[in-house]
Amino acid sequence: MSKFPEIQGGGSLILAWQVKSKHVVVIGGGEVAAGRIVHALNADAKVTVVSPSAGLNEEVAFRISEKQVSHVDRNFEPCDLDDADMVLCAIDDPEASTRVWKLCKEKRIPANIADVPAECDFYFGSIHRDGPLQVMVSTNGNGPKLASIVRKKIAETLPDNMGAAIENVGKLRKKLREVAPNANEGPKRMKWMSAVCESWSLDQLVQMSEDAMDKLLTHYESGKVPTFREVR
Numbered sequence: 001m002s003k004f005p006e007i008q009g010g011g012s013l014i015l016a017w018q019v020k021s022k023h024v025v026v027i028g029g030g031e032v033a034a035g036r037i038v039h040a041l042n043a044d045a046k047v048t049v050v051s052p053s054a055g056l057n058e059e060v061a062f063r064i065s066e067k068q069v070s071h072v073d074r075n076f077e078p079c080d081l082d083d084a085d086m087v088l089c090a091i092d093d094p095e096a097s098t099r100v101w102k103l104c105k106e107k108r109i110p111a112n113i114a115d116v117p118a119e120c121d122f123y124f125g126s127i128h129r130d131g132p133l134q135v136m137v138s139t140n141g142n143g144p145k146l147a148s149i150v151r152k153k154i155a156e157t158l159p160d161n162m163g164a165a166i167e168n169v170g171k172l173r174k175k176l177r178e179v180a181p182n183a184n185e186g187p188k189r190m191k192w193m194s195a196v197c198e199s200w201s202l203d204q205l206v207q208m209s210e211d212a213m214d215k216l217l218t219h220y221e222s223g224k225v226p227t228f229r230e231v232r
């Protein structure tokens, strides 16, 4: 046995792709498209939906009328890809789907064709969301419904205040970078931040006020982590 991690091929590269302000083109306006739109909007993408009005489901029609997304009211045309950074295709026409996929590959645009795993640069997964926290479960194409069941099981084990605690830690980390901005202090900052996360409970992290954060940060220089009571 080697002391290094064993390689288990056959997985996906799971990343947190930053699509903020990027142009995501969703082709189709049915139930699957509606889900894709929610995921893209939750990541602050600029979304265009290409689908004839007659084929829109209620949710997609709602997002269009609320101007959460732009709408191109017709079937897909190659020019829809002109300034696309990502394409999500969810239509009930396999031949048109394959055409979309081939064009995306010519133009090197990352694409997901729902229903056709072989025509996907990436798969969607089942997602639990709580503020800044996202947990994605993938079964790598083996069992999408099971992915959803596993995701629910994981979510049940997480404390209710997890997202709020993470949000507060985010604020503290930002303040720490202001107090200790030097690039060469990275290792010290990271060690101290890790120690705070390990020694305080989630509830304490949630309850940490701006005041408490400022007090806590006065201990950074010494490298010590005071208790919650000491800074409250």
Ligand SMILES: C[C@@]1(CC(=O)O)c2cc3[nH]c(cc4nc(cc5[nH]c(cc(n2)[C@H]1CCC(=O)O)[C@@](C)(CC(=O)O)[C@@H]5CCC(=O)O)C(CC(=O)O)=C4CCC(=O)O)c(CCC(=O)O)c3CC(=O)O
Residues within 6 Å of the ligand: 035, 112, 113, 114, 115, 116, 117, 120, 122, 123, 124, 125, 126, 127, 137, 138, 139, 140, 141, 142, 143, 144, 145, 146, 147, 148, 151
């Ligand atoms: C490869 C992948 C590509 C992609 O779509 O990105 C893909 C492909 C296919 N899905 C199919 C069917 C179903 N998909 C779902 C649901 C979800 N599918 C999702 C992802 C993925 N689906 C990717 C792999 C993810 C992974 O393996 O982990 C989820 C997780 C995320 C999302 O879509 O947002 C979302 C659950 C979200 C949630 O509830 O949290 C359900 C259940 C339901 O609708 O409730 C069913 C019916 C039951 C079943 O089959 O399990 C079929 C047709 C099979 C056929 O014709 O028989 C294909 C094509 C094929 O397999 O060939």
Ligand SMILES: NC(=O)C1=CN([C@@H]2O[C@H](COP(=O)(O)OP(=O)(O)OC[C@H]3O[C@@H](n4cnc5c(N)ncnc54)[C@H](O)[C@@H]3O)[C@@H](O)[C@H]2O)C=CC1
Residues within 6 Å of the ligand: 027, 028, 029, 030, 031, 032, 033, 050, 051, 052, 054, 055, 056, 057, 074, 075, 076, 090, 091, 092, 093, 096, 113, 114, 115, 116, 144
């Ligand atoms: N996660 C997954 O991979 C899953 C995939 N599917 C598959 O995804 C596809 C879409 O599913 P639903 O949303 O339920 O279908 P749907 O039938 O509700 O919607 C199809 C949509 O595509 C639009 N459309 C059809 N041809 C088009 C074209 N050439 N250009 C632009 N828009 C076009 C229609 O107007 C309609 O809005 C189906 O093939 C379905 O089998 C279904 C469930 C899960």
